[in-house]
Amino acid sequence: MNTNEKLLEVNDLRVEFRMRDGVAHAINGVSFELYARETLAILGESGSGKSVTAQAIMGILDSPPGFVTGGEVKFRGTDLLALPENERRKVRGPGISMIFQDALSSLNPVFPVGWQIAEMFRQHRGMNRTDAEAKAIGLMERVHIPAARERVRAYPHQFSGGMRQRIMIAMAIALDPVVLIADEPTTALDVTVQAQIMGLLKELQDEAGMGLILITHDLGVVADVADRIAVMYAGRLVETAGVVDLYARPAHPYTKGLLESIPRLDLKGQTLNAIGGLPPNLLAMPAGCPFHPRCRYAVDICREGEPPPLEEVVAGRAAACHRVKEVYGDE
């Protein structure tokens, strides 16, 4: 993979939310890279900052209260954060594009779906109505919407959840983006439909050689489709690794805990090895490693000072843990 072009490079990204009750540090120095044809999964629970990361990359953060307070987002070498808004807008769509969890609220209910897809071509490519509609039909066919020609003038509510998600995908890939960010694309869908959508994303990625960032909380989905995984906790990356390595031998106690808390056959009917405690309150983060109150490996060094930095464990993997030797070696 590494011989491929580096599409996206995020360096030390920082985002905070200034709220009535204080400042929430949603992202605290996140760095990663994405290469062409690669699927990078950002795995995390609610409040881990995974969706905020995506919004910061896209430049669609709700501001206020959200503010990017530091770092770089380099798209093919250009730092997007340093660009003026009108330059940045040109990157959205043909450069980086995004699909969201809730397709129903992401589509405009008063316009036909074909019109909404065609809008992309009219806006960015200056196409006329007929050409744009023809392109829209082509795209709807590409995402396997049956009877696309007849349904191009239908409205979002006339489609099922799975079909709406396909329309969202059609809009996202309309301008042949280089990077596609999918934020929980299948969470709202049924299992059998989820499989269809993940299959579709894979297929489109293979065709176009896109880089795909998949944001999810679902360990199963990640295992099925990702090449590399970045695990987030409390606004930090705690572990990055190739997918097979990560599942086989997690190097961070949080990853390890997550994997152990999934029901397994050999433990059926027994107590699951749950991670204790609660995710931290972003307004009142504990000192030291943010995971230490829930960590069974925690020792004194974990409870004080700065959080441990993300450091290489072996080639191609990194973890942010003072006790990485014990965790990684503990197999």
Next chain:
Amino acid sequence: MNDDVILSAEDLVKYYPIKTGVIRRVTGHVRAVDGVSFELRRGETLGVVGESGCGKSTLGRLLMRLEEPTSGRVTFDGIDMYSQKGGAMRRLRRDIQIVFQDPYTSLNPRMTVGDIIGEPFDIHPEVAPKGSRRQKVRDLLDLVGLSPEHINRYPHQFSGGQRQRIGVARGLALNPKVLICDEPVSALDVSVQAQVVNLLARLQKELSLSYIFIAHDLSVVRHISDRVAVMYLGKIAEIGNDAEIYERPTHPYTQALLSAVPLPDPTVQREQIVLSGDVPSPANPPSGCRFHTRCWRAQDICKVEVPLLVERPDGESGHQSACHFAEPRQIVETAQL
């Protein structure tokens, strides 16, 4: 009737009328639950899985008598539930309780935790004399792993997982015999899910409860259930014990579901059965076998004749499925699920 059975449903049906126009004329029905029968044994957990619109939540509400059925019977411990009235029904409610899906809407935001968990005692004062209620509430908080000191706090001061514990405590206050868990962990984060699953498993053992565990997550259901019923568009497609459903599924829908579940193991190889299309609307279900529009094995007979839920001889006991072409087929090595 089998002494061992605590709760049973016979041919339960629930249609919701669809009304249109100014005069609210009934123009059709949503067939949410359409002829469901099963038995829940004492101390057992029956998992109910299915996708949206399969009627699993309506089933839960019917078993609680939060809805009146269109037809059918529910028998609890030999008592016909739907013929009970007034005091007798209230007495029966003590024995069947429910834990809801959404920890954010299942607790009244204007009541303290103590009042929420204590409400069952206000409604059924015979269960706990007035003086002992506060202590009972504290004991319940302790039982579900929350600190009894937080009795005066309000729900919004707790996280999702903690709220779900409060919901469980309320459900257990009256010492029920059956607890219906309607997607109790699907709204929770992965790391918190496991805590609540553990809690439910521990309580079942300690209090000898029987569970109906409704969920869409096949792995969680498998972990906690003794038997599993798979529902599709208001009907049970297949029902059986763990091995029967997960290792020798005979209904194509069960097989497709198992094939579609994302497995948390990147090395596993399995047969991919990708179903086409979405689940049809229960307002207008397909004729014959309801699954035939998405089934790769469908023949002409499937469009006409509704398959009955019949015993499959491969199982130890009670493995039933509703398919004209039922045939066991292993989809995944269950060790990986």
Next chain:
Amino acid sequence: MTDTYGSNSQPLLPEGAIDGIVRQPPLDEQSAAPARSLGADAWEAMRRSPLFWISAALIVIFVLMAAFPGLFTNKDPYDCPLELARDAPSADAWFGRDLLGCDVYARTIYGARASILVGVLTAFVTAVIGVGIGTTGGYVGGWLDTLLSRTADVFFAIPLLLGGILIMFTFPSDYDTPYMVVIGKVVFALAILGWPNIFRLMRSSVMQVNPLEYVQAARALGGSPWRVVTSHVVPNSMVPVIVVSTIDLGAYIAAEATLSFLGIGLRPPAISWGQAISEASGLGYIRAAPHMLIFPSVFLSLTVLAFIMMGEVVRDAMDPKLR
């Protein structure tokens, strides 16, 4: 508990662990916050709003004025030396004197009572009727709901003022009608036309709360409909009603003033701002004696504004989306 953590030996969990967890502290353990209800949270939000303090101060002043006018003036509003009519403001009469020589300041102070009484009573009566009927319609549903909704629509279709004029004309008051009876008539006229507003709000609010799981949980526990409604449905449906009633209170005060202005609301000897404005806007007076118009108008506007602002502040504080 048995050893259930698999075969590999792992460090043990912290002491007291059950279900793989320690006793769980609430989220805000660090700040050691006490139990705080939603109401307390809303109060916290309101306290920080300057608008709240301004409108609260105005409301307190006007309510005091209505209850104890003697606190604000020792003049008699009925002491009207005709020879001083239309005098401009002076040290003796701060706001000047009106057509009959009455002290405008004293009459404005005494006029607050009618406005506040009509506003508060109407808001209260509409809220009681609207909440009662709205809860019934929303909770029971079916044909009863249809019947109630259509009935409300009929009343809703009559414009507040037009209907008010009609009712006041049908039941006219004369010089001898007791004060509270006249007030009661105005309240009746406004309430009969104002309740559908609250009804619709309450009905939709109840229909939103009703399917929520905590209401279902109470039903599942065997709670009687009365209990379910009073302890779960109504308390959680009231916020919009409180907000709108506060705002409407201002509107009712304005409506009362309008009716009195038209000569069919409160009549002498009752004192009200509407009447005062009516008298003051007679031909030629606006230019000749503007003080007769300005002072009651300013008081009326400030009162209406205070209640509307208060309604807005309450809405902002209660709306969780704005947190």
